[in-house]
Amino acid sequence: MGTKKLIILLLFVPFFSFGQISDLPNDVKGFWTYDSTLKDFNKEWTAQWIWLPENIESDIMLARHSFELLKKPTNSKFRISASSKYELYVNGIYVCQGPARSAPHHQSFDVLDLSSLLKKGKNIIAARVHFQRGTTSYHLEGRSGLLVQLESDDQTIISNQNWKVHLDKSWDNNSKSMNRFQLAVNDNINLNNKIEGFETIDFNDSHWENATPLKRSSGWPSATKSEKATTLTNPWTNLVPRDIPYLIEKEIKAVTLIEAKQIESIDIDNSSLDLSGFIDKNISKGFKNYLKNNSPLIIPPLTENKTWYLVFDFGEVINGHPKLIVEGQKNTEIHVLAAPYILDQTFTHNIVASNYHDKIILSGKKNNWQAMYFKPSRYLTLAIKGNTNPIKIHFAGTKQIKYPFESKGKISIPDAPWIEDLWNASKKTIDVCTTDAYTDNYRERRQYAQTGYYAALGNFFTFGDYALQRRYLIQIAQEQQANGLMPAYAPLTGDDYMVILDSNCLWIRSLFSYLLYSGDYKTVKELLPYAERLMKLLDSYTNELGMIDSPPFAYWLDHTLNDRTGANLNLNGHYLGALEDYSKILKWLNNDKKSYVYITKAKKLKSSLQLFWDKEKQLFADAYINGKRSDQFSEHANAMALVHNIASKEQTEAIANTLLEKDNHNYIFRENGITMVSPAMSYFLHEGLAANGYEKASMKLLHDRFKPMLKNDTNRTLWEEWWRDGTGRTGKFQKRTRSDAQTESVFPPALIAKYVFGLQATKPGMKEIVITKPNFNFKNIEGEFPTPHGLVSVNWEIKNKSILNIKVPKGIIAKIDIESLNNNKTIELNHKTLHINEIRDGLLELINGDYQINF
Template identity: 25%
Template sequence: MSSTPWPEEWIGSWIWSSRPALAGPTADRPYGAPDPERFDTRVLFRRVLHLDSAPRTARLRITADSDYRLFVNGRELGAGPIRHAPRRIEFDEYGLDGALVAGANVVAVIGRFRGYPSPWWEPSPTSFTLGGGCLAAEIAIDGTIVGTDHNWRVAAADAWAPSAPRGFLVTQPDELLDARRLDADWAQRGYDDSAWEAATVLSEHSIVGPSGRTTPGGEPWGAPRRRPVPGLVGESRHPVGFAIADGGTEAWDGSALAPARALVAALLAEAPAVPAVSPGAPGALEHPVDVPAGRHLIVLDFGAIVSGRLVLRFSAPPGTTVAASLLEAPTPAALDSAALLGYICRGADDQITSSERLGGRWLVLLVDAAAGWCLDDVAVLERLRPRKAVEPFRCDDPRIDRIYDVALRTADLSSHDAYVDCPTREQRAWTGDSVVHQSVDFAANLDWSLPRWSPRLLAQPRLDGILPMVAAGDFATPEVPTIPDWSLHWIRQVQRLHLYTGDQEAVAELLPVAENVLRWFDRFAGDDGLVADVPGWVLIDWSPVQVTGRSAALNALLARAFLDVAELADALGDHGRAGRARGRHAAIAAAFEAFWDEARGAYRDTIVGGERGASVSEHTAASAICAGIVPEHRRDAVRRLLLDRDAMFTRSPLADHGSDALGPVAGTPVSVRDAPDWDTERLTVGAQPFFRPIVHEALDLLGETDRLPDLLLDWDALLDDAPTAFRECWEGGSFCHGWSATPARDLIVFTLGIRPETPGCGRMRIAPRPGRLSRVSGAAATPFGPVQVSVDGDRVEIHSPVPFTFVDRAGRETVHHAGAATTRL
């Protein structure tokens, strides 16, 4: 791709069909109002370019609201844009070298306006003509730029049926395509588009400023910016086994997906035959699957959780109906959380690539055909953020090696254009979840574009300063209460961004957001400095940590956030802001003593009405250590509590809401937290995978880093029923969840002991703590290349591109130059 920069001002105009999803101004919406009757609509775009010869260089940039899929001469090149804030939008760039030929060339696009919020799209404000669907693109051919304008041809893509969310919690959109209404050659050269209409150029109108602008740069997004993260990559994954069962007799004509969903759910409830395939089995189905006439339920097993765009290819009679869903498990509960893809065959050239990114292990197909047919190809084109791998962690315990590998795969599957909770269900960019993904990427991925971008994407505060529970998605609306502690984990993301990159410009951009988050908490602080009765959903973790009144865990996380902000302010030389943050930290530290129960030898979780509660959790103990608010004389007691694993118990409401149990809206709401019904004098509430990084950080601070390899073996239990990715909780939850990926970080940072000593990784600190392991090796990422460490007994070999400090078991430090070194542990 040419490195020549694009012009600062766009040449290409915003275009759409003559029917955007806007109803025009109203008394209460003077800028125009969305029209739900035109939500989830698609438009086909074509532009024919005649070239005398194949160009030397060619590239294209494109953006849209809401979505686009780009084709050049019939070949799909990509889709986008990345998820974006309501008043910000990014553009994608594609190299076209070799894609254009002498003669006629066709650039074709499927544009889509969602209208309904989704987990990865949030509506933008309307501005008379914008906010109801638009597309802008520019093609640079040997230095000459051709932009979108009225010369583009458009047609309504009415082969797709509009789809609305099925509910507030289940908002992954279904997709139904009647291929009989879509010419298979519409994106090819030679297709006759003379019956199509000319594109409508959208001219900006404003009641407070200049009007008439047609190019990007005005309301509501300003100038589009180049996407800050690389394009998604991945291989094609194919099923490794299949089974066919009867498809039932309930009526479904293919015109709507709700009846198909009900029918598939009923068939899954009858325990259909499923392939007998070992998890992670190699190979794939080598031959097309021949299926007799009639209705059948086909279950295909990919042998592992996969994530990407589903591709199906058929040789089937016209009118054959297909309903497909990629599931975590072949159960009705899994179907309840997943999108459904519907397709009606045209009888020739039948292939569908899902518009949405889907995730799961089991593909369920309900197919009704009047004659025998053939399933020619099934694949998932994985679309994940690229990871430039460092040398993997390896040791003399194969269980831990496997845990490391699955943790990385779990992080990969949950990393798209943002860090998402899970690839198989929501795909929301949760504000707190991503603190784990980011830590894994900084440790194990040489490409730091996504861990740099994540805190910026999430920095979209509400008017009162706190962050929404998700970014750029349906739950970002102010109408949904937030998770207050998620904003505190976001502050840790900013701290980690500074530690690994040393990027003071990023700190200067994000520090005011962090300070306003802390000022939001100040509204609920009492005279003692502790916050109480904080509104919203104080989650902490899925375990039943008690949070009523004054929550010890929340106050400890808040204290840690004040320390983080003080450190960030010091980095900018803002000592006034740093001093205020340290003052608030000191106040919480002094008041935190009220949670201590000398008889129990532990911090209780709550104070309600002036009385300590009964419950004790490792969440409170660990976060207090990480916040630096545990007095020296109490550290031994906290250490004993964290190391007493026999006293730990966990419990998750998601055990009843997983794909192997109830669906997402059945049963007791997950926000309902169990009151203590356990022996609070003997038992300690243990952390779920999400909070375990803080537990491990606390043990590291307490000098117990050698215990971590054994503690990470807890993840081995997660592989029993989900052997290719880590589940959300010890008990249930989604079958692949990014916040469970922390072993990939911990084995590098704590067991190999590789971490930055100075911001920006200009000097590293290497303190291996292999515990009972006799051999460990691996590498950590830095901006200057990987730092490699190998331990065999007491012998340590290090290769580092930067100077480093080595710390042996006795705590003795030695300073080393960049390069290779051999020393003793």
């Protein structure tokens, strides 16, 4: 399959006023928009949601509809959605999958121009749809369904009772979920029962059932027989056009075989495989020709009571649907197992609390199979059972799905290549944890509020993508309760309304960072009522000192050991950040009066948090309980004291001395007894130190702690915890696998931009930036950073006569902190002496152009 190239432009064609567009294979266009009210996306819905007849129970439906077009269309508008996932075909050609994740109460639909695939005369639209059991929508249960509407010139085709539908007989409705956190399931497929060619024009569907249009299924009185099915019906009470780019889909062949051997048959579902590098000589001989596409890979017959194991290494983690084109003996079992990494030369698909195990049974013919849902796969294993005759593998690999990130930000620091390594590891981690949303890791794949906050710290400086941040803010707000409470993640999974109070605080902080970096006032104004309700709720949990005290809900704090009784400093640090950020948002929106209210609350809280200071320990305690300080201390609490300027100058010095002390630790506790942060909470630790003048020490500490993640024998992504094979969350090390890619850990680009390059955004949309000479001795550093207006380029040459080269795009004011140049000598701007009247409040303002400052 060809890859997709993302293009963003203003579009003017008869069916669309404007939108943004992704180029899909076969000249299909995929449209998406930030404006859900656009009439050309939403107007004149007449389609009905459809599914199998009520007497047929199946999680998968095959659907098709043939129709005649009077002429080949010059353009067409095709809208489609499904609960929970569709695979779309037009005239036998695969188009794409969708929709983007959403809750049914704000159901996302895709908009495509299929003109390149439609023709004069007979056409066929076909779809394979899977419903995820457990889907909910507010107080309603989810329903399986497909919605389609095509407008081509003067003709309209809609999903209704005229569509032909059939269950997918090859699918096992008891397919197991990958883990307890998500509703996606593994495949359990019997290809003997597969309906071949249902997507083609010539397929005979005369024996198929007519689709059942879906009427209202809840409420009293019940829907009557005469009641008609409508586009909006429960649980799909609102339709929202796609608001993120379409994913790139690409077939990737597995070309590196690292193990091929027969072993004694075991329980595959609970097995692991020790890797020795052994490759059966018969398989090795044919593998080179297989790689050249000259011939299939021949798998010899099995010895009795044995199982073939073939292990492939993609070289990096790929989010993809495992795929096989294979022919072999009827009823041969092939178990397709995946894993993002291996430990101690042992492969297991039971990893990161997940079970990545698809099972297919061959039909005896040439079978083409692709898993319904993607797996995070660096290692792909085929476990083959029951073949007494040779098997031919024509293709083994994966169908990658990938968010179309564009790498914009880049840095070069020859004196400290490890900083570039951290930068690139952050990018790689964001990339591998993202499909149609920022998700936390391989295991949960949930769009958490705190995940979006930390993702932004990496994304805004590397990819400069705004769609994902906007979408997560909106989708979590859509789940808000009337009292202001928000769930930790959205869309919700089942009836799990998980509440994590620090996630609520970080949603507010994300709203601030989104406005700062995107300048999208429209979306922020729309979300302001949600923010106001949430801030009022958080305020209701505070005591007379302005501190959140003994709240009724849990809070995360990265699950490390922390005293959570009474008023917790870490949680109140998040709340303080929310108060300050919300006050700034209101200030930017010209609501000075209300802004003052929140900054006043912030000042009161900041003052009250001094009660946590322990003079004897010279540290802030974790908690303040009924007028007494906790006897537990952590890096978390003291990081917050530094970040938010809670600590006085003397306290800051004492804290820094303790945090930077070179003592022994086990990544759970330090020798002095304080609890250590996990990788995710490390952001506040390093930001707090750097912001108080300890930039070099902060970066060194960051390097020392994160460097095991950057070793060549890893995926060079940033981990969930300090280990891949254990957790320290209870205060003791416990053996279990953890994700080696965690979005909460991708904050380094924000630190690098701010402290290594001296770049800081100060106005919404990055319309104003301040550049300060960094407190490092690197001789040459070069960087480019994305903004909504284009790339800002910052290059420092630090020597006796130093140089700053900066490129400022149109729409941005760059303010150079002249005082930070630490030089009483003459300063030149573009080889001309800089005069004092060109400097305002110690800042030199530059607009739109290339500049060289010699100092």
